[in-house]
Amino acid sequence: xxxxxxxxxxxxxxxxxxxxxxxxxxxxxxxxxxxxxxxxxxxxxxxxxxxxxxxxxxxxxxxxxxxxxxxxxxxxxxxxxxxxxxxxxxxxxxxxxxxxxxxxxxxxxxxxxxxxxxxxxxxxxxxxxxxxxxxxxxxxxxxxxxxxxxxxxxxxxxxxxxxx
Numbered sequence: 651x652x653x654x655x656x657x658x659x660x661x662x663x664x665x666x667x668x669x670x671x672x673x674x675x676x677x678x679x680x681x682x683x684x685x686x687x688x689x690x691x692x693x694x695x696x697x698x699x700x701x702x703x704x705x706x707x708x709x710x711x712x713x714x715x716x717x718x719x720x721x722x723x724x725x726x727x728x729x730x731x732x733x734x735x736x737x738x739x740x741x742x743x744x745x746x747x748x749x750x751x752x753x754x755x756x757x758x759x760x761x762x763x764x765x766x767x768x769x770x771x772x773x774x775x776x777x778x779x780x781x782x783x784x785x786x787x788x789x790x791x792x793x794x795x796x797x798x799x800x801x802x803x804x805x806x807x808x809x810x811x812x813x814x
Contacts, residue, residue, distance in 0.1 A: 660724040664689070665733030673720045680704040680715030682723075683730055691731035691760045695789070702788030705761035706730050712768045731760035740767050742808065746801035754792035761788050766802045775806055 657672035664687060671686055678697075683689045683706065695703035697716045704715035707729040734740045740763050746752070753759045762785065769776055769784040776784065781799050790798065 658721050658724075660721055662723050662725060663727045665728070665730055665736065671720075675719070675721055677720045678716050679706065679708075679713075679718040679720050679723050679728070682720035683715060683728070686720075689730045689732050691735075693757055693760060695757070700787075700789070701758070702761040702765060702785075703758055705764040705788070707734075707764065707768070712764055731764060734764065734767060742805045743767060743770075743801065746805045747798070750797045750801040750804065752793060752797040752801040758788060758790040758792075762790065762798055766798075766805075769802070770806060770809070775810055776802075778803055 656675060658675055659670065659672050661668065661670045663669070664683070669687065671682070673682055673686070680692050680694055683692045684694070692706055692715050693703035694716060695701035697704075699714040699717040702714070705712050706715045707713070708718070708723060709726050731740075735744065743763050743766050747759065747763070752762075765785055765788050766781075769781065773780065778799055781802050782795065785795070785798065785802075
């Protein structure tokens with residue numbers, strides 16, 4: 651059995667790049683991404699999995715990076731907000747967030763964008779109610795959510811109009 655202070659070798663893909671590191675058995679995935687890989691778009695808010703600021707995608711599913719240990723990601727594919735942004739996967743959502751003034755301080759924005767993209771992948775035409783429900787695990791203290799829902803709804807409608 652590993653002691654908490656022991657290092658464990660992990661190998662994973664992060665934003666399309668293979669990564670190998672020795673990590674503490676208790677290091678969270680969010681801390682690993684921020685401290686070891688300097689991918690600081692994954693924010694730490696509550697560190698209890700409640701606020702959604704640490705949302706990342708692991709093997710295609712969004713997870714709370716503060717609740718997952720880095721060692722649990724061994725062999726996995728991890729996508730962060732930087733990877734989704736660099737690949738233009740969320741370009742429409744980013745533009746809509748700006749157009750609809752769906753961000754203010756920006757702290758929650760990476761988690762919101764990750765969740766919004768996951769929702770639109772699962773349900774291309776969600777209702778406003780469904781958008782609100784899906785985002786209920788992501789806290790925003792600045793916007794009141796209305797503009798965030800407006801932005802996501804606008805992207806869904808744009809995609810539907812294009813037949814995407």
